[in-house]
Amino acid sequence: MRAKSDQPLAGIVPKLLAWFDRSARTLPWRTAPGVGRDPYRVWLSEIMLQQTTVPHAAPYFAAFTTRWPTVEALAAARDDDVMQAWAGLGYYARARNLLKCAREVAARGGFPETEAGLRTLPGIGPYTAGAIAALAFGERTPAVDGNAERVFARLLAIKEDWAAAKKRIALLARDLVPEDRPGAFAEALMDLGATICTPRKPNCAICPVAAYCRAFDEGEAESYPIKPEKIARPERFGIVYVLRRGGYIWVVRRPPSGLLGGMLALPSSEWSETRQDAAAPVDAEWEVLGEVRHVFTHFSLKLDVWFAETPDTDLPEGFWTSEDEIDGLPTVFAKAAALAGLSARRKR
Numbered sequence: 527m528r529a530k531s532d533q534p535l536a537g538i539v540p541k542l543l544a545w546f547d548r549s550a551r552t553l554p555w556r557t558a559p560g561v562g563r564d565p566y567r568v569w570l571s572e573i574m575l576q577q578t579t580v581p582h583a584a585p586y587f588a589a590f591t592t593r594w595p596t597v598e599a600l601a602a603a604r605d606d607d608v609m610q611a612w613a614g615l616g617y618y619a620r621a622r623n624l625l626k627c628a629r630e631v632a633a634r635g636g637f638p639e640t641e642a643g644l645r646t647l648p649g650i651g652p653y654t655a656g657a658i659a660a661l662a663f664g665e666r667t668p669a670v671d672g673n674a675e676r677v678f679a680r681l682l683a684i685k686e687d688w689a690a691a692k693k694r695i696a697l698l699a700r701d702l703v704p705e706d707r708p709g710a711f712a713e714a715l716m717d718l719g720a721t722i723c724t725p726r727k728p729n730c731a732i733c734p735v736a737a738y739c740r741a742f743d744e745g746e747a748e749s750y751p752i753k754p755e756k757i758a759r760p761e762r763f764g765i766v767y768v769l770r771r772g773g774y775i776w777v778v779r780r781p782p783s784g785l786l787g788g789m790l791a792l793p794s795s796e797w798s799e800t801r802q803d804a805a806a807p808v809d810a811e812w813e814v815l816g817e818v819r820h821v822f823t824h825f826s827l828k829l830d831v832w833f834a835e836t837p838d839t840d841l842p843e844g845f846w847t848s849e850d851e852i853d854g855l856p857t858v859f860a861k862a863a864a865l866a867g868l869s870a871r872r873k874r
């Protein structure tokens with residue numbers, strides 16, 4: 527007997543668009559149907575969503591677009607202000623690329639209007655270029671992110687090597703993009719992946735394209751995509767020092783390149799692969815408050831948090847800053863400050 531899912535996959539396009547017209551998510555960076563999309567807002571939202579969820583990105587998006595409503599305004603911003611506004615989103619190299627890109631766009635007089643042109647900008651890869659080109663400029667081009675890849679892997683029950691599968695999905699998606707509504711197709715795939723064809727427990731019973739889905743036919747939706755096993759992240763260890771005097775706290779500027787490059791930080795020991803013997807940077811009544819953990823892309827970090835009140839001691843490098851500035855520190859240091867009871871506003 528012929529399975530339902532042997533129907534040509536092109537049939538998903540009208541089904542998906544009709545479902546999207548009924549069920550599209552309301553998101554801060556979207557506009558009402560028929561209203562043109564600002565490439566700046568599409569770009570900014572996509573860069574933020576590369577590293578966090580919609581609920582976490584939404585207040586950052588609102589804050590950025592209120593303070594810097596255009597790409598030209600962002601291009602003219604001070605580096606420190608942007609880095610501080612980005613704090614808590616992580617991956618600070620992206621914030622630096624964000625500024626670099628904004629300045630290049632401003633210098634060019636606006637965003638390029640094609641996927642190929644957009645890909646020449648710093649920090650813009652194939653997915654983001656496709657999303658901006660399709661959503662803001664109506665180019666018939668795909669925007670295939672992890673959500674869309676998962677949907678296609680399930681629709682086709684792809685069992686082949688994941689690297690080869692991704693290439694196949696990219697080609698297929700390019701063929702399927704409808705001439706008249708490329709942006710809606712991209713967002714429909716994003717929404718389907720985010721709300722129905724979720725990584726765990728996909729809700730196939732209400733899926734608009736279930737009739738085309740081979741993984742659903744097999745009763746194995748959740749088994750796809752089949753990806754190579756992830757290698758466990760190595761661990762690193764260190765000590766972070768919270769040194770306080772009155773309403774001030776000691777901070778350092780990290781080296782300009784490398785992890786968290788150029789950011790303000792709390793002083794810390796080296797982050798090494800094994801626990802080091804405890805060493806205090808200056809004489810003080812140090813108290814060990816506990817441990818904070820943070821996961822970076824290539825390793826996970828455990829930092830012991832040491833705290834001291836000091837009447838007159840400075841460290842060799844760095845400076846005192848008001849406790850009010852602590853919320854602008856990268857998340858790993860804000861966690862340490864919170865453990866010392868210094869950051870009530872930020873809870874992660």
Ligand code: SF4
Nearest residue numbers: 723730733736739747
């Ligand atoms: S039927 Fe299920 S697995 Fe297939 S696309 Fe829909 S939600 Fe995903």
